[in-house]
Every structure is written in C-alpha cells, then in structure tokens.
Amino acid sequence: MNKVVVGLSGGVDSSVAAAILHNQGYEVVGVTLWLMKGKGQCCSEGMVDAAYICEQLAIPHHIVDSRDLFQTNIVDYLVTGYEAGITPLPCSQCNKAVKFGPMVHYSQKELGIDKIATGHYARITYDADSDRSQLRRAVDLSKDQSYFLYDLTQDLLAATIFPLGEQTKTETRRIAAEFNLKTAEKPESQDLCLIEKHGSMKGFLDQYITPQDGDIVDQNGKILGKHTGIHHYTIGQRKGLGIAAAEPLYVVGLDAVRNRVIVGDRTSSHQTECTVQRVNWVSIPEPTNPIRAEVQLRYRSQPVAVSVIPLENSRVKLVFDEPQFCITPGQAAVWYNGDILLGGGILEKQN
Ligand SMILES: Nc1ncnc2c1ncn2[C@@H]1O[C@H](COP(=O)(O)OP(=O)(O)OP(=O)(O)O)[C@@H](O)[C@H]1O
Secondary structure, three states: OOEEEEEOOOOHHHHHHHHHHHHOOOEEEEEEEEOOOOOOHHHHHHHHHHHHHHHHHOOOEEEEEOHHHHHHHHHHHHHHHHHOOOOOOHHHHHHHHHHHHHHHHHHHHHHOOOEEEOOOOEEEEEEOOOOEEEEEEOOOOOOOOHHHHOOOOHHHHHOEEOOOOOOOHHHHHHHHHHOOOOOOOOOOOOOOHHHHHHOOHHHHHOOOOOOOOEEEEOOOOOEEEEEOOHHHOOOOOOOOOOOOOOOOOEEEEEEOOOOEEEEEOHHHHEEEEEEEEEEEEOOOOOOOOOEEEEEEOOOOOOOEEEEEEEOOOOOEEEEEEEEEEOOOOOOEEEEEEOOEEEEEEEEOOOO
16 A cells, blocks of 8 residues: 655645545545744644644654754844844745655654655646656645745655645535544644744744844935844835935845845836756756746746746746835745746845
8 A cells, every 4th residue: 555644734735635546546644743842832832732633534643853953043043134134034944854854764764654745735747757756836826835845855745745736625624524624724824834823923033032222224324214124124114214215215234244224115126137056956957058038036926927047056046027115135036837837946145
C-alpha cells in the first residue's frame, strides 16, 4: 500500500488533505510540527485538533518539536530583517526551511516513507522533456498559495503531493462536512500565522525589538513628523503616518542607519526595474538569456509583464513593462508563465 505523511496543522485544509488520501487508500501518517516557543496557545490548539483528526481517521500521529528551527529560521530572520529596514517574507522561508525540508527528512529517515502531503492550494506536475517537477497555480485562484512555495527544490517537489490543488475551498469545506471532520467549521486562518498569534506584526516584533522613536522625512531630508520605530513601517504604507499633507504620502524608504522613515508621493516610488537575489528556478532550468514572464511582487498583487534577465550568483534583474509602485525589499518576486511558476527570489534593497 502507498504510504504518505500528511502535515497536519489542525486546520480544515490539512484535515481534508489527510481524509482524501486516506479515502484513496493511502496508508496515512499525520505529522504536526510544534513551531512556536513561548506560551504557544495557538500551537497547542492546533496540535490537539490534529490529534483529534488522526483519531477520527484512525491513523498514527507524530508531533515533531521544531521550535528551534522556527526560532532560527523565522523569528530571528524576521527580527534581523526588520531591524535592517526590510520587510522579510517569512512564509516561503518557513515552507522550505521549517516545513517541507525537515518533514521530508523526518518522513524518509524516521518513518521510511517517501512522500509527504500538505493542505496547500497549488499543483505539481511532471515534465518529462526537462525531467522537472513543475509547480502550478491552484485551480482556485482565490486560494492559490504557489507564491509561498517558489523556494522549494526539485527534490522537495518530487516528494510532495498537494491533494487540494484541483479543488475549490468550497469543495474542501463540503468534503470536511461529508467526512464529519472536527475541523469542518474552523474559521479561515490569517495569511500570516504570526499575526494570528500576536494580534499584529507590530505586536509580534515589539517583543523582540525595543521601539526607538525617530524622524519621518521627505526625500530631501525635510522633517515632516515622528515615527515610533522603523520596524513598525513597511514600504508602500500610507495609513498611520500621522502627517497632514496636501497629497497622500507613502513610505518609500526605511533608513535603518539614521533611524528614519522616508515618505514621498505615489509617483516618487515608481520603479521600472529592480534586482532579485537567492533566485530559485522551479519549473524550468536557469535560462542563459532574458525571458518574458508575469511577475507577482507581493502575495495578493496582480501579476505584471516583465523581462527577467539572468545575472551571476543566483540573481536576476527584472525590467517591468509598466513602472511599479513601492517595491518592498525582503518580499518575494515570483514569476510565472500562465499558471506555471518559473522561478522566484527575494527583492533586494536598491541603493
Ligand atoms: N505546524 C504544522 N505542522 C505540520 N504541517 C503544517 C503545520 N502548519 C502548516 N502545515 C501544513 O502546511 C499547509 C499550509 O499551511 P497554512 O499555514 O498556509 O494553513 P492553511 O492553508 O490555513 O491550512 P490549514 O487549514 O490546514 O491550517 C497546511 O495545510 C499543512 O498541511
């Protein structure tokens, strides 16, 4: 019988992923990663719900203490990034370094099981011509999570199943009700799990970074107001600046060295190009010549037409057909051809 380890968060999506595979005849083992140090109320709730689902499906359940990995790869990464005036994206890093990598390792080494599955909304297909696993957007575009998965290696993709990639969230809820799963009615989780646990990113970061007041300045250095600590701001932010101005002002820069938040009008932050580092080519091998694609510069942003120009050392230059507003260093740029995710990387701070 085919065996698979399902990553169970205690939410409805992973519960249904496990139920679908179990129903298809897989021998399923549930694995829950214990992620967060501290009070961990949210984690314990998730672990109990995951245990409940395993009991319902009559499958084994393992809890793996991954708190040190999460602390180093996510908490420390975020704190260091915000202190340096960038806005790091924790989710893609978490998927690669905390979830998929260690889960595949645990499954293969500890349990002798080759495959893992998660409740992500994305699809994986195999392209025989290039001998590559290709990552594709989910059928339900409103739930598509491929953006957060751009950093997965070929080995990880080859070991992964996404049972929910072909269905809508409504169908997931229907299946959860049909199987009478305890998690069927559980509300949607937030895009960012840390916000769920701490109320806001500010609430989370203030535990680690002592807020230090400073000046809000325009692009000529003129002081316009006061900020409460640069880690409370992100590029593109308009609300909460506390400055009265004739035209809307946006955060266009975070100067960690001088502890300043820089603001400007909308057009002043337009960029026609930018660079990206730590690039992972997913569905195609690294090209030697520029390619055309559609790039997403944030999770919820619309893809825009771009030329992707390969550079040395796993970097690329992106040249946009239309200028882009408030490109945020630390976030991921992920480029697609239709529904196929070609590659992605981290937006660099431009000097
Ligand atoms: N702590 C965890 N342990 C094991 N797997 C996890 C854990 N957290 C998330 N996952 C896996 O990653 C998938 C996507 O996680 P995400 O945090 O985006 O939650 P989600 O899309 O709301 O899914 P769910 O409804 O299952 O919580 C989950 O469906 C699950 O398979």
